[in-house]
Amino acid sequence: MDEPRFSTIIEPFRIHSVEPLRMTTRAERREYLRAASFNLFQLRAEHVLIDLLTDSGTGAMSRDQWAALQHGDESYAGSPSFYLFADAVRELFPFRHVIPVHQGRAAEKILFTALGGPGKVVPNNTHFDTTRANVEATGALAVDLVVAEGRDPASDHPFKGNMDLAALEQLLTTSGDDVPCVFVTITNNSGGGQPVSLENLRGVRALCDRFGKLLFLDACRFAENAWFIREREEGQGDREVADIVREVASLADGMTMSAKKDPMGNIGGWLAMNDDRLAEECRNMLILTEGFPTYGGLAGRDLEALAQGLKEVVQHDYLRYRIRSTAYLGEALQKRGIPVLSPFGGHAVYLDARALADHLDPLEYPGQSVAVALYEIGGIRSCEIGTVMFGRQPDGSEVPAAMDLVRLAIPRRTYTQSHVDYVIEVCEQVAARAHELPAYRIVEEPRMLRHFTARFEPVTG
Incomplete structure (x- = not known):
């Protein structure tokens, strides 16, 4: 017998604790x-x-996340909470280096300090505010290359966050020596929270391979993007969201993350990558600005809560x-x-x-x-x-x-x-x-x- 369908949207949780709202005139x-x-x-x-x-950071943590806080180990170096966190990240994003930070803009600051500078050009489907600011703070130029449909509020294109591949190819052809990396924001917040398709990401990856460029994801709403891929992209409807996320990650060389979004945290983030030399430079900057590499500006309890949140968000x-x-x-x-x-x-x-x-x-x-x-x-x-x-x-x-x-x-x-x-x-x-x-x-x-x-x-x- 077929599963009955209902029109009511039911929250898959019960309310355990409440906080008051104040009415004003x-x-x-x-x-x-x-x-x-x-x-x-x-x-x-x-x-x-x-x-x-x-x-960002305004969601409600789950019962299991609150319980995870009690497991937090606050050792300055080598906390077991970091290794639990790093394993949870690599379960979805299998990059060699996982560098915790207090929030996403810290990851951007560290990465663009390493890769940016006067004369550099960083393309993105659409930079969000802190991303653009951190690029421009180094003297580099932030360029938006979203598809034309992404600039039309009325367009019903299913993947309005897609990168304009022709425009990216032209930029890499004419200014490739000035491009240290290519960024793709999933979902595309500045463009209305619009998703990016797997097909488009594969196209970006092919161009990066052809021109020898690193591809980074601004992936703070990765699970929502994967759900849209599952719902809208041909051939993806029977896949697990976690598997789609892993494929998305496999197309990139690294990522920045504000864990205050899809990872369900009230604070936190990370920078991840495969390049050993770049990771070493970023870790040195992390120690200077955020903290030791096994806490990166976060308490151990925050790392534990994020590890649990990463499990819950792909459900x-x-x-x-x-x-x-x-x-x-x-x-x-x-x-x-x-x-x-x-x-x-x-x-x-x-x-x-x-x-x-x-x-x-x-x-x-x-x-x-x-x-x-x-x-x-x-x-x-x-x-x-x-x-x-x-x-x-x-x-x-x-x-x-x-x-x-x-x-x-x-x-x-x-x-x-x-x-x-x-x-x-x-x-x-x-x-x-x-x-x-x-x-x-x-x-x-x-x-x-x-x-x-x-x-x-x-x-x-």
Whole structure:
């Protein structure tokens, strides 16, 4: 007899512990916004009702992860927790060298300090914010080479995160001597959490072999990417996610990882590779900046929790729930005529702020305007991914980003369906007022990664 099918999305877990949410009034939120200079990163967390700023480090750890914390060994050197962690990493990513760090941007800093520098060029499908900043901080140029469909919010291409192979080949032909490595981000966060296909990765690998280049993965959402491969790519539907992950890893020479995403950690990351010389250089830099190679800025208990999280994230029941519950939000917004990027990503739904607030020029920051409105109306914190984040160029000039999006990033195993239903209602109210949303201007900003600390004000009159 066939297995019965149900439409209800059921979480594959029970709630064991809860933390309170504080309700605020709209008048209070207006004051909080002014005090934060209209930068949602500057809000106090207790003033946020539903926090969709990021899925990085904000998820709920499992019972078994909390139990694993008690096994943590805090020896400065040679902790058994490190070897447990390294084995768990190599079970999915069989690289020779596994170097723990406190989070993904530390891995990027170490790697690009070793490989970057003035005159170097680092191609990626799309660099995320810290990746781009760490490339550019060395004087190198970060180049985005995503396929054309990845720049079109309405395109239904199943793998909009794919690298443009023709563009990569042209870059390697004309500037190959300046390219120390090729990067592929899975899933492609800046492009809407879109996946990369196995076929595309094989194509990138072939070009790297042909031109003698290292291929690195920014793999922080590797399990979600593998699930999309299983669901969307021909011939992959009967495979175990863990096996797909291993094949993806086999195509690369190394990886950076923020373990605050798919590995289910509240902190942590790693840098992994096969090259012995490069690994030695990176380890020396690790000791200088992060810590000894068997802890890398993490406590032993963190390493234990990540080892357990790597087992849990490739479970099909979890991934089915994770991807389906994200789609539930996206489908509901689409049904209400709210423009969103499609297909939906695994970790987030992205509002198309440029289409939603189409009376605003990209240099008037429509993404920031929509994100501020979501908080003012409903206490939802989200993240602008558009011209604020990516518009400023290394020479100080400013241009519109490829897209102006607002990311509703869903923390793992944290919110229930009623929370998501509330988010849908708030988005509907913001959309009804979108034509009234003001432009914003930046009144103060740092030289790099301005979206974290910039001060804004609405343009009135």
